Amino acid sequence: MSYVPHTPHELRAMLARIGVASLDELFSEVPAALRARAELKLPPALDERALLRFFAGHAAENADVQKHASFLGGGAYHHFIPAAVDALASRGEFMTAYTPYQAEISQGTLQMIFEFQTLICQLTGLEVANASLYDGASAVAEAALMAARLTRRTRIGVSAGLHPHWRAVLGTYAAGIGLELVPLPLDEAGRTRHAELPGDCAALVVQSPNFLGCIEDLAGAAKAAHAGGALAIAATAEALSLALLRSPGELGCDIACGDAQSFGLPLSFGGPYAGFLAAREKSVRQLPGRLIGESVDANGERAFVMTLTTREQHIRREKATSNICTNQGLCALRVTLWLALFGRRGIRRLAEQNVALAAYARRACARAALRMPCSAPVFNEFTVVVPGLADRLARCRAKDILAGVPLERFAPQRVDQLLVCTTEMNTRAQIDALVRELAS
Amino acid sequence: MSAPGRSGLVFREPLLFESSRPGRAGVPIGDTDVPGVDPARELGDELVREDVPDFPELAELDVVRHFTRLSQWNYGIDSGFFPLGSCTMKYNPKVNEVVARLPGLAAVHPLADEADVQGLLALACELEAALAEISGLDRVTLQPAAGAQGEFVGVRMIQAYHRARGDTGRTRVIIPDTAHGTNPASAALNGLEVVELKSGADGIVHPEALARVADAHTAALMLTNPNTLGLFESHVEKLADVIHGVGGMVYLDGANMNALMGVAKPGHMGVDVMHFNLHKTFSTPHGGGGPGAGPVAVRNALAPFLPTPVIRREGDRYRLDDEFPHSIGRVHGWYGNAGIWLRALAYIRTLGAAGLAEVSSRAALNANYVLESLRESYDAPHARRVMHECVLTDRRQQQHGVTTADIAKRLMDYGYHPPTIYFPLVVAGALMIEPTECESQETLDGFIETMREIAREAESQPELVTGAPQRPIVRRLDEVRAARKPRLRWSRSD
Numbered sequence: 001m002s003y004v005p006h007t008p009h010e011l012r013a014m015l016a017r018i019g020v021a022s023l024d025e026l027f028s029e030v031p032a033a034l035r036a037r038a039e040l041k042l043p044p045a046l047d048e049r050a051l052l053r054f055f056a057g058h059a060a061e062n063a064d065v066q067k068h069a070s071f072l073g074g075g076a077y078h079h080f081i082p083a084a085v086d087a088l089a090s091r092g093e094f095m096t097a098y099t100p101y102q103a104e105i106s107q108g109t110l111q112m113i114f115e116f117q118t119l120i121c122q123l124t125g126l127e128v129a130n131a132s133l134y135d136g137a138s139a140v141a142e143a144a145l146m147a148a149r150l151t152r153r154t155r156i157g158v159s160a161g162l163h164p165h166w167r168a169v170l171g172t173y174a175a176g177i178g179l180e181l182v183p184l185p186l187d188e189a190g191r192t193r194h195a196e197l198p199g200d201c202a203a204l205v206v207q208s209p210n211f212l213g214c215i216e217d218l219a220g221a222a223k224a225a226h227a228g229g230a231l232a233i234a235a236t237a238e239a240l241s242l243a244l245l246r247s248p249g250e251l252g253c254d255i256a257c258g259d260a261q262s263f264g265l266p267l268s269f270g271g272p273y274a275g276f277l278a279a280r281e282k283s284v285r286q287l288p289g290r291l292i293g294e295s296v297d298a299n300g301e302r303a304f305v306m307t308l309t310t311r312e313q314h315i316r317r318e319k320a321t322s323n324i325c326t327n328q329g330l331c332a333l334r335v336t337l338w339l340a341l342f343g344r345r346g347i348r349r350l351a352e353q354n355v356a357l358a359a360y361a362r363r364a365c366a367r368a369a370l371r372m373p374c375s376a377p378v379f380n381e382f383t384v385v386v387p388g389l390a391d392r393l394a395r396c397r398a399k400d401i402l403a404g405v406p407l408e409r410f411a412p413q414r415v416d417q418l419l420v421c422t423t424e425m426n427t428r429a430q431i432d433a434l435v436r437e438l439a440s
Numbered sequence: 441m442s443a444p445g446r447s448g449l450v451f452r453e454p455l456l457f458e459s460s461r462p463g464r465a466g467v468p469i470g471d472t473d474v475p476g477v478d479p480a481r482e483l484g485d486e487l488v489r490e491d492v493p494d495f496p497e498l499a500e501l502d503v504v505r506h507f508t509r510l511s512q513w514n515y516g517i518d519s520g521f522f523p524l525g526s527c528t529m530k531y532n533p534k535v536n537e538v539v540a541r542l543p544g545l546a547a548v549h550p551l552a553d554e555a556d557v558q559g560l561l562a563l564a565c566e567l568e569a570a571l572a573e574i575s576g577l578d579r580v581t582l583q584p585a586a587g588a589q590g591e592f593v594g595v596r597m598i599q600a601y602h603r604a605r606g607d608t609g610r611t612r613v614i615i616p617d618t619a620h621g622t623n624p625a626s627a628a629l630n631g632l633e634v635v636e637l638k639s640g641a642d643g644i645v646h647p648e649a650l651a652r653v654a655d656a657h658t659a660a661l662m663l664t665n666p667n668t669l670g671l672f673e674s675h676v677e678k679l680a681d682v683i684h685g686v687g688g689m690v691y692l693d694g695a696n697m698n699a700l701m702g703v704a705k706p707g708h709m710g711v712d713v714m715h716f717n718l719h720k721t722f723s724t725p726h727g728g729g730g731p732g733a734g735p736v737a738v739r740n741a742l743a744p745f746l747p748t749p750v751i752r753r754e755g756d757r758y759r760l761d762d763e764f765p766h767s768i769g770r771v772h773g774w775y776g777n778a779g780i781w782l783r784a785l786a787y788i789r790t791l792g793a794a795g796l797a798e799v800s801s802r803a804a805l806n807a808n809y810v811l812e813s814l815r816e817s818y819d820a821p822h823a824r825r826v827m828h829e830c831v832l833t834d835r836r837q838q839q840h841g842v843t844t845a846d847i848a849k850r851l852m853d854y855g856y857h858p859p860t861i862y863f864p865l866v867v868a869g870a871l872m873i874e875p876t877e878c879e880s881q882e883t884l885d886g887f888i889e890t891m892r893e894i895a896r897e898a899e900s901q902p903e904l905v906t907g908a909p910q911r912p913i914v915r916r917l918d919e920v921r922a923a924r925k926p927r928l929r930w931s932r933s934d
Contacts, residue, residue, distance in 0.1 A: 059544025092518025270774020330727025
């Protein structure tokens with residue numbers, strides 16, 4: 001089974017037209033010494049039935065958030081996805097199209113991305129957004145590189161509240177072109193000490209809500225950054241928070257970036273997700289990645305097209321603003337669908353419910369005498385200290401509760417600290433059970 | 441003529457924001473069973489925003505129609521023949537979508553405990569092993585989210601390898617003039633200088649030319665094989681010898697692996713590092729421009745530098761290993777685009793060794809069939825046999841004022857997606873055609889007959905071609921206007 005359609009008769013006729021006697025002869029330009037002498041060593045082919053059985057078998061070895069009560073967050077969030085998202089995103093005209101180089105037969109993708117760009121601008125309070133990047137981690141990295149180009153400086157102040165994986169990816173990219181990362185610690189409340197930013201930085205990167213769940217003082221961060229001539233970069237892992245919290249643009253940030261996974265993308269073990277990046281209009285020529293713009297066609301009708309492509313690698317090669325070649329087209333479609341389906345009031349309502357659930361969970365923890373080390377307000381995630389955490393996690397697991405993210409995995413000093421996330425997918429009974437298992 | 445293009449009923453559709461009506465509700469959201477809170481009181485007034493201004497308010501049916509109509513303005517592989525060179529627009533099997541959506545895979549959190557993701561880690565290991573086998577290399581990382589990120593990772597690992605040996609003067613990467621733009625951009629992102637290597641008159645790179653630019657400053661050669669002309673770089677072993685002779689490494693851009701599966705292994709050609717494009721060779725959907733996945737395969741000598749975490753098998757358990765002191769670090773928030781690499785594994789498991797070999801031989805069959813059928817009507821820059829794709833030019837049609845762009849637009853009127861145009865840059869007016877293995881003789885014959893007809897039109901009625909397209913929902917776009925006064929979002933004030 002290899003999805004090839006040629007009949008034996010077609011095969012003979014085609015070889016004859018080419019003027020070769022066999023399929024093998026088509027590879028005459030490959031030196032004989034390089035030609036494979038044996039078949040690839042791969043497991044035997046499976047038909048559709050056997051294939052589904054094989055994958056279902058391995059799927060059963062994982063603990064998914066549908067069969068379990070999950071309080072896992074920390075950069076990937078379990079939110080409800082309306083049926084219409086899958087139904088429309090599965091349409092072959094979207095799914096099997098390519099990069100909209102040929103605008104006349106790609107208007108569906110192009111208009112959708114224009115809408116995506118607009119939605120991201122509305123949520124972040126900024127003026128231009130690109131067509132998406134790989135994920136939140138690469139969006140932060142690209143934002144920092146962009147700030148370095150804009151300011152011609154080489155140091156990046158990075159909050160200790162930035163997701164540790166995003167910080168790691170930023171480090172990998174920064175090292176490539178010799179940028180130095182300057183760490184900024186968190187204060188007692190769990191928020192970035194942005195006053196400690198050195199004066200010669202290209203940017204200050206602050207994630208809000210941060211990795212401990214705390215909502216940061218983005219206005220203060222922007223002021224601190226601007227005081228030293230740096231740009232303020234706001235990173236967001238829980239994009240739903242943008243529906244409720246004052247936007248990075250409104251609070252004075254120059255660049256907003258993050259992951260839009262919360263908007264209709266399944267957890268899918270970490271990908272594919274959709275990175276977003278928005279900025280002020282004046283810095284548009286330093287934006288990495290694809291941009292869709294409005295124009296007109298030969299009849300004067302409104303139409304959409306890839307634009308400002310002279311920033312991109314297929315035109316500028318080594319002088320491009322990034323090496324990125326695609327966006328996350330299908331993921332951006334899901335995000336646009338999800339946001340459009342819930343709409344203005346829906347996203348607000350979901351965000352408020354997330355806040356209410358976290359507030360309920362925090363009060364339950366407090367009643368159970370579990371200490372919460374950070375005093376800053378939270379959106380839907382918070383850190384709680386659970387004495388004897390390993391045992392407690394095992395007890396939760398035995399009751400089909402995925403209790404949260406042990407922070408010791410990321411920072412050895414955070415012994416017994418657990419990051420708990422509540423979304424609209426959690427019920428009161430689940431939260432009560434969680435607190436019971438953690439505290440009793 | 442039996443070209444598939446016809447006109448049907450196509451709808452106008454405004455932007456989401458223009459259809460929005462204040463107070464119209466979308467998907468309903470019931471109450472939670474915890475007490476509601478006032479966000480301003482819970483979080484503080486200074487943190488809470490007003491409703492997002494001008495955010496769309498639509499009914500579910502509005503949204504369904506909106507996107508259904510938009511989809512009808514698109515052209516996908518599911519719509520018709522899509523010979524977009526270097527992009528490998530092959531059939532994306534529907535069963536792979538079902539696989540990727542299994543709740544035991546799609547609803548798994550990336551921070552779930554290791555013991556709770558054993559099935560996923562086993563599948564990842566199986567794909568890594570398959571890609572190692574196909575490449576003839578030793579170790580694989582699934583982390584890169586796309587081919588371009590794979591290039592970034594591969595080049596970075598080569599740098600790390602040189603540095604670990606105290607070899608710090610290697611600041612240059614040699615890249616043939618036929619390469620994709622991502623190659624030089626990925627080298628630059630690693631702080632390396634790009635040296636362009638001219639390919640020969642026969643379209644391939646020659647060892648003598650390489651020897652003139654390769655020296656002790658060379659970190660790597662980035663080679664695409666088959667190259668973007670569809671030609672096998674038949675001197676590849678000697679090229680590798682030249683690079684290894686000066687202490688450099690050979691990077692293979694695996695964009696065109698669809699030609700090589702079961703035919704030849706990069707590892708046997710002297711390649712040290714390569715990336716795969718799972719969305720090309722292994723049939724995961726292109727999605728209107730992503731998501732992709734760009735796993736990287738390396739020789740053992742480069743294994744210490746793999747991005748973390750690395751998946752390890754210990755007995756019948758799998759573990760995510762971060763203790764990799766020489767690693768180049770992370771490049772992805774999690775473990776790569778799992779939803780994509782699962783589809784690729786499903787494809788490999790469906791085809792098996794014989795199926796993958798059949799893919800490559802039929803891809804070459806279709807490409808050579810198109811080339812030989814169109815040589816009479818269009819100029820081809822080279823007389824050599826091609827692998828998975830072929831390049832034609834508009835040289836003859838230019839005499840009548842018809843260009844490659846016109847030919848591409850005219851193809852739309854006949855119901856075909858155009859080939860890749862004006863690439864590779866070394867061929868003036870290139871039309872780069874990659875039919876893939878999935879097309880039958882009659883589909884190819886329809887395309888060939890259409891291309892011949894367009895060549896005839898170019899001679900007899902060139903205005904038909906230069907005025908194309910007529911049939912898509914819009915005519916040619918004013919790209920200058922889009923770039924001169926960029927309008928990159930909708931806003932009420934405009």
